[in-house]
Amino acid sequence: MSEPTPLRLLGPGASAPPERADAARNRDALLGAARALVDERGVGAVTMEAVAARAGVGKGTLFRRFGSREGLMAALLDRSEAQWQADVISGPPPLGPGAPARERLHAFGRSRAATDLAHADLVRAAGATRQRSYAAYAFTAMHVRLLLTELGVTGDVPLLATALLAPLDPFVLDQQVRREGLPLERVLAGWDDLVRRVVEGG
Amino acid sequence: MSEPTPLRLLGPGASAPPERADAARNRDALLGAARALVDERGVGAVTMEAVAARAGVGKGTLFRRFGSREGLMAALLDRSEAQWQADVISGPPPLGPGAPARERLHAFGRSRAATDLAHADLVRAAGATRQRSYAAYAFTAMHVRLLLTELGVTGDVPLLATALLAPLDPFVLDQQVRREGLPLERVLAGWDDLVRRVVEGG
Numbered sequence: 001m002s003e004p005t006p007l008r009l010l011g012p013g014a015s016a017p018p019e020r021a022d023a024a025r026n027r028d029a030l031l032g033a034a035r036a037l038v039d040e041r042g043v044g045a046v047t048m049e050a051v052a053a054r055a056g057v058g059k060g061t062l063f064r065r066f067g068s069r070e071g072l073m074a075a076l077l078d079r080s081e082a083q084w085q086a087d088v089i090s091g092p093p094p095l096g097p098g099a100p101a102r103e104r105l106h107a108f109g110r111s112r113a114a115t116d117l118a119h120a121d122l123v124r125a126a127g128a129t130r131q132r133s134y135a136a137y138a139f140t141a142m143h144v145r146l147l148l149t150e151l152g153v154t155g156d157v158p159l160l161a162t163a164l165l166a167p168l169d170p171f172v173l174d175q176q177v178r179r180e181g182l183p184l185e186r187v188l189a190g191w192d193d194l195v196r197r198v199v200e201g202g
Numbered sequence: 203m204s205e206p207t208p209l210r211l212l213g214p215g216a217s218a219p220p221e222r223a224d225a226a227r228n229r230d231a232l233l234g235a236a237r238a239l240v241d242e243r244g245v246g247a248v249t250m251e252a253v254a255a256r257a258g259v260g261k262g263t264l265f266r267r268f269g270s271r272e273g274l275m276a277a278l279l280d281r282s283e284a285q286w287q288a289d290v291i292s293g294p295p296p297l298g299p300g301a302p303a304r305e306r307l308h309a310f311g312r313s314r315a316a317t318d319l320a321h322a323d324l325v326r327a328a329g330a331t332r333q334r335s336y337a338a339y340a341f342t343a344m345h346v347r348l349l350l351t352e353l354g355v356t357g358d359v360p361l362l363a364t365a366l367l368a369p370l371d372p373f374v375l376d377q378q379v380r381r382e383g384l385p386l387e388r389v390l391a392g393w394d395d396l397v398r399r400v401v402e403g404g
Contacts, residue, residue, distance in 0.1 A: 156388070156391070156395065159369045159389065160392075160396060160399075162368045162369050162371075162374060163366065165368070166364045166367070167361045167365055187361065190357060190358030190361035190362075191361065193357045193358065193403075194358075194361060197362075197399050197400050197402075197403030198396070198399050198403075200399075201395075201400075201402065201403060
């Protein structure tokens with residue numbers, strides 16, 4: 001989940017003092033301001049103007065850094081996915097290492113569903129394509145395969161992982177939980193039951 | 203899976219004799235010509251010119267009927283999906299009714315996978331969006347839910363159906379079988395094993 005290379009703000013010799021001051025501002029500070037606004041107001045209500053004002057920079061700086069509102073939202077999404085992946089790889093158990101594989105698998109389902117739901121608006125605002133979200137999907141697929149293997153599940157493990165991941169698909173979850181109002185706990189109970197069938201089936 | 207309403211060829215009073223002759227040609231005949239060419243040459247090699255020549259009409263007639271090459275491919279796809287659905291609803295067993303539910307489920311997996319693979323190029327050429335392919339997906343989801351219920355599977359049947367359908371996703375299959383060269387039989391064996399886990403798990 002590499003972030004897009006930040007755009008160069010100004011070529012050598014082209015910089016005027018106010019631009020240089022802007023250029024020195026931290027990309028993370030801009031993303032932090034955007035994140036805070038998204039948390040407060042929701043993705044839909046966050047304009048480039050508001051983010052720029054919150055970060056204390058000009059709107060032009062924000063556009064030069066991220067290209068567009070979509071680009072800014074994509075960068076926020078990348079940062080959040082990277083954080084979640086870090087939690088899976090080296091965060092505390094049971095999502096992170098140290099818990100039994102079965103427990104990690106259930107923790108993964110809960111955490112991934114919550115992350116998908118939290119990201120739904122951001123994904124839309126980032127204009128994420130199937131290709132774009134594939135990187136995030138590939139990480140989850142690899143993680144589930146590893147856990148199934150650790151659990152001694154035999155058979156076509158990649159296919160079983162594909163099946164396990166389907167009910168956690170962001171579009172499926174968003175439809176069920178946010179549009180149809182199905183309680184998330186019910187979806188997760190169904191998912192735990194699916195895990196049981198797949199894992200205990202051999 | 204309703205086909206898009208055919209475009210009116212010519213308004214009253216605007217028709218000249220050669221146009222009227224074109225207008226009288228059967229939509230099915232145009233689609234039949236397109237189908238034959240697709241079967242012979244593959245989707246990528248089929249131009250509107252070639253379809254028009256095969257059907258013995260002018261290119262303009264084809265464009266007026268289907269709007270664009272995408273529109274023609276979408277109409278072919280719709281016709282093929284409708285035929286497949288008819289086979290499921292009222293064709294011979296084990297895909298159609300009359301066989302035990304478990305046998306129908308396995309026949310469904312084989313038939314759906316073959317259909318998805320056969321449709322892959324057509325779907326791309328039709329510019330099918332997620333929304334567009336949703337109608338086809340909804341039919342398969344309903345069918346799998348009904349078979350699972352008939353088999354006495356308890357639990358969250360829609361979620362289990364979602365999991366079962368995931369490995370049959372056209373994009374997943376196309377990637378595995380056509381790009382990575384995994385034998386279809388191996389994918390289907392893995393799918394049958396997944397069915398066993400889900401069905402026999404309670």
